[in-house]
Amino acid sequence: MEIEIRHFRAFAAVARHRSFSRAADELSITQPALSRTVAQLEAALGVRLLERTSRRVEPTDAGTEFLREAERVLASFDHALTAARRLGVLRLGFSWLLPAPWAQRTIKAFEGSTGASVTLTRTDDPLEALRRRTVDIAVVRGDAAAPEPLRSVRLYDEPRFAVCARESPLAGRDHLDWDEVRDWRLIVNTVSGTTGPWSWPEESRPRDIVETANYDEWVETVAANRGIGIVPETARHRSPHPALRFVPLTDAPPVPVRLVHLPDGPRVLIRRFLDASLAAVAR
Template identity: 45%
Template sequence: MEVELRHLRAFVAVATKRSFTAASRELLITQPALTRTIQQLETTVRARLLERTSRSVELTDTGRELLDRLRGVLHDLDAALIAVSGRAGLRVGFQWALPDPWISDLLSAFETATGATATLLRRDDIVTALKSGDVDVALVRAPVHASGITQTVLFEEDRVAAVPAESPLAARTELDWSELAEHPLVVNTVSGATSADLWPPGHRPGQVIECGSYDEWLTIIAAGRGIGSTTTSAAEAHIHARVAHRPLKGAPPVALRLLWPVRRKGDTLLRRFCELASSTR
């Protein structure tokens, strides 16, 4: 038996969902049919790809390797089919608020120049989204160190302090960057652009409260557990009644970075988007 596209899509669905039930719903086929399809694939490649128990589905080492390779292959195939059918588009990933009207102008310029659509998709784990083909290109602020990903800095933004509205700091018109280290610092370790090592040794925050998203970060500050820093554009987009934003003196700027998979470097739409992103500021 030869491997068919349906075998590969079935495997990726089960491997991603870690569930035959969820994968069968996504693929609109019955679980018995899905099970047979996976068995046919394993027989053809002569390797065990999935370990299935009564409670979960886990990937074997061979299964993980195949999944990593197939995600990119299937995405490129889908992109090719979309392009030839006249429904070309670009999916732009981001983690939290983007500068506006810059992003609106960029998307408008891209669509005017190419005739393709540009869709914004919020994703906390940008690297996974890029490698899996969930997004085509991404805009992030935190430095990214990952193989297979190319990045360039577009421009830098100023920082502001985020403090509890009932804190005495909220009554100030301006804060100094060094002052933030004197208070518990709330840090988004997944997609944030602030970390304790931005302060010099010996003057770093004594207490760091870690979280995993911008929403969590904002909620912790609103609860009065600490303070933080963010960009001016994010402060304007994420208004919270219990969080006050104040200008920061002496703060390091935040770079907005453009990321894309190395394997997509020849993509015409991606190249045009990168050109426009670099020239619209």
């Protein structure tokens, strides 16, 4: 049997704790799995490393000597991993306005725990950027499911707001109902927008649509009073524009915010970034 680093970790944990149960807790594995791993190591070496009784676990003389060497190997291995991870880069794609403070908390926690760095890539179509492999993971808003083979993790939902020009009749209202949107000309960002005709059943869709190709075009078209737009709440806080007014929407479905990635990307970095992301959401 080939001896792996997991065998070193298993034996060292048991030898340090003098306990299979405490070592299993440290390694986050079951006690039977830990016992099998240590037994595999002893069988591969042909040496008994631990004396086991009903009351205690102690390293044998051979186990004591092997522990010194195992800990040296583990320290060197962990040092090599840390050095390599400092060279790692995770490319995060986004179409507009990363959620705050989620993005800042996530990036700080990820970089602090891995030693890797995050580079930010602004792209009108994050899903296409993933397919072209110009980013490793992307923040995607909206209802549409990620196409295969992309993988998706839902983070949270954002409320929707209506946005209009200062001169619009809507600017004086304290709210707009979701069902009323069909009575207004709707400005839609067809590439990275989160709301469009697809957001309503066919019989309830807005009848008058103006299409734009990116967020900047969308903002300026709404500001020019060519119609109204619908945006997630993030835009209300982080897109101040003197010509725009934000109006609460009642009965509007929220906008899902997701992280999307390819299944064959840098798996360790992606998994650690997902862990940091979900922890940031929970704060």
